[in-house]
Amino acid sequence: MTSTKSPESAHPLEQVLFEVKRTIVGQDVLLERMAVALIADGHLLVEGVPGLAKTLAVRSLAAAIAGSFQRVQFTPDLVPADLVGTRVYHQHSGEFRTELGPVFANLLLADEINRAPAKVQSALLEVMQEHQVTIGRETFKVPEPFLVMATENPIESEGTYPLPEAQVDRFMMKVVVDYPTQAEEQAIVNRALRPPEPPQPMVTAEDLIAMRARAQQVYVDPAIVDYAVRLVSVTRSPATAGLGELERYVTYGASPRASIALVTGARALAFLRGRDYVLPHDLAELALDVLRHRLVLSYEALADDVDADTIITRVLGAVRAPDVVLQNR
Structure with missing residues (x-):
């Protein structure tokens, strides 16, 4: 094909x-x-x-x-073998064969x-x-x-x-x-x-796989990496960005995997949109999707009807986006 x-x-x-x-x-x-x-x-x-x-x-x-x-x-009632596969004994050959899941x-x-x-x-x-x-x-x-x-x-x-x-x-x-x-x-x-037409x-x-290799060449300014780390860091300690009232709602913030996912996701988004450089807007656009499942909220957040999206939106508003200068781009 x-x-x-x-x-x-x-x-x-x-x-x-x-x-x-x-x-x-x-x-x-x-x-x-x-x-x-x-x-x-x-x-x-x-x-x-x-x-x-x-x-x-x-x-x-x-x-x-x-x-x-x-x-x-x-x-x-699902078992791991139903998902990944298992070894099956074939009586006619007297040997075990691996059936992939x-x-x-x-x-x-x-x-x-x-x-x-x-x-x-x-x-x-x-x-x-x-x-x-x-x-x-x-x-x-x-x-x-x-x-x-x-x-x-x-x-x-x-x-x-x-x-x-x-x-x-x-x-x-x-x-x-x-x-x-x-x-x-x-x-x-x-x-x-x-009748639906099947996708071609x-x-x-x-x-x-070739696109992945090309996407890895998309330029990520150091200020973009710093922006991602600052966003994730504030989810752990909201008071550092002047959001002390959110401290009681967050039991655990996002892990360093969130910082990695923000940057690599923003790089892929920039590539998808035909750019060879990442903008702060790319990170901000992905922030809710990358962070919402990584925050562990307290019982107070549940009682006050405060969800992860509300906290992340407040964090995005409190953390200043960098002014990235893209020379020769």
């Missing part, structure tokens, strides 16, 4: 997103964040009620990049991830971080590019297992998907009345 748009072009994923939009109505932020995660080699945690096309978005993106797609419905795909949808027990969570943790799976004494690499998109249902909490903080921190971003507008919902219904492959996995 040859790419219809060279990765050397100014907007390498423009046609991919356009092709996905032929199937998906709205959800612009989700689709853009999925593209950012692919370029930045990250993973997505998505929160939204059922019926908002989360599964269709991942499936369509996989088709548009000529990649493989797998969906796993997480349930309380559904994680061996370019895009993996972990549906309602918080319904699986701790053993399954730890199995997914290895493949998210190391891009490999250990079965018995053998280690198997997952295909590249590799993206895990996990969903959470905010409505039902009965029978769920809270995600360990170590695993939540592995997700580059958490995107909150809202209901479509009335006009978008009318378009959704109209499209449902006729626009790029290949090799093209995406």
Whole structure:
């Protein structure tokens, strides 16, 4: 399969997103964040009620990049072997053979991830971080590019297992998907009345790997790195930015992984928009998605109806963005 748009072009994923939009109505932020995660080699945690096309978005993106797609419905009786694979004894040959699980795909949808027990969570943790799976004494690499998109249902909490903080921190971003507008919902219904056209492959996995290499050449000014570190630091100690009234709401702030995710995500976003340099606006635009799941709030925040987005918005307003001088750019 040859790419219809060279990765050397100014907007390498423009046609991919356009092709996905032929199937998906709205959800612009989700689709853009999925593209950012692919370029930045990250993973997505998505929160939204059922019926908002989360599964269709991942499936369509996989088709548009000529990649493989797998969906796993997480349930309380799921075991790690159902996810990563196991060794199976074949009686006719008298030997064990390794059967690989559904994680061996370019895009993996972990549906309602918080319904699986701790053993399954730890199995997914290895493949998210190391891009490999250990079965018995053998280690198997997952295909590249590799993206895990996990969903959470905010409505039902009965029978769920809270995600360990170590695993939540592995997700580059958490995107909150809202209901479509009335006009978008009318378009959704109209499209449902006729047979859907399957998305056509626009790029290949090799093209995406080449794009990742190009995205790593996007210039990141030292002031941008300092801005990211200052933002994350204030989530741990709001009083340092004159937000002392928020101290009682934050038990633990974001980890250094948040600083890394902010900078690498902003670099991928700049590349996606055809720039070879990062602006402070790129960091500010991704701040909510990168930080909201990394803050551990106190019981006082719950009692006062203060959520992570409110705190992060206050932090963005209190931390001054740098005046970046981009010489020769």
